[in-house]
Amino acid sequence: MHFFFWRFVRGLSLEMKEKAASVTACELDELRELIVERSGISFDAAGEGFFSTRVRDYVTEKKLRSVADLLRVVHGSSAEYDAMIEDLLTQDTSFFRYPGVFEALAKKIVPELQENKFWDNPRTLRIWSAACSTGEEAYSIAIAVADALPFAEAWRIEILATDISRHALQHAERGVYSGRCLENLNAQQLENYFTKTRHGYVVKPRIRRMVTFTPMNLSRAVYVGRMDCIFCMNVLMYFSEERRNSILQRFSECLEPGGYFLLGHAESLDGTSVRLERLVLGDCQIYRKPAKDGAIRHAVVAEGSL
Ligand SMILES: C[S@@+](CC[C@H](N)C(=O)[O-])C[C@H]1O[C@@H](n2cnc3c(N)ncnc32)[C@H](O)[C@@H]1O
Structure with a gap:
């Protein structure tokens, strides 16, 4: 038998x-x-x-x-x-996946935006996590901003998080995480921004409220308004060169002058038709749209100046 x-x-x-x-x-x-x-x-x-x-x-x-x-x-x-x-599609992601990028967000981008937009009424920060997968990237942005922005409650912080995968977005909406994706969060962040339950760590409402999840296929042009900062990590490899250039062009157009564009660790704008300033900060490079009428400059910002 x-x-x-x-x-x-x-x-x-x-x-x-x-x-x-x-x-x-x-x-x-x-x-x-x-x-x-x-x-x-x-x-x-x-x-x-x-x-x-x-x-x-x-x-x-x-x-x-x-x-x-x-x-x-x-x-x-x-x-x-x-x-x-x-x-x-692969949905691999984690909180603070590239710590250097989030350090740049907290120590360079947020302080600069805070200074430039301080007298705006209303005081708004708009950030797009394009291809957010199961939400870790968008919530990491919210946590980094909450940590870096003094009196964050005095600002309207809008994080638009989009992905083609409805399944991934459902996970993101639930905001419950466990296991290796949490590895880069420190004890303080876990305590401040999550509630521990028997199902895992649940994102607290204060962070959850900052993020709006929406299905979106990046290869279709959709109007999302002006952004102060765009994260587009680990997704451009899915597009042909021609489509990648047109998506990047769209990102560049919807950035505010002086706004920032962030790619994954192994990605760059080299060989694309998009013209943004490149800034090298420690082990990561970030991109900035020139301020109104500004010429393109590239700069290396020493690590110590972060
Ligand atoms: C490897 S994950 C990257 C997640 C996150 N950005 C990160 O770096 O940790 C790639 C994501 O891109 C999404 N994606 C692939 N093609 C897409 C498209 N055409 N439009 C929108 N999202 C897409 C996938 O569903 C997946 O969630």
């Missing part, structure tokens, strides 16, 4: 592998083209191996026989298409 059971299990897993193996280059190309056409997301740039592995796993998970079957399913239902896209 035992023997037959294990033969059955082995047979099943072999069968699944065989099913998973039925991924042809031609079908993958067809799927890739469909995704570019419908969502503007280009999986070429994210790496060939990554795309085929994710598609193969998804076909197996959905108990389909081949990518041809998957193509039939997603052509027939936009809900199935959306579910596939969610699954293919």
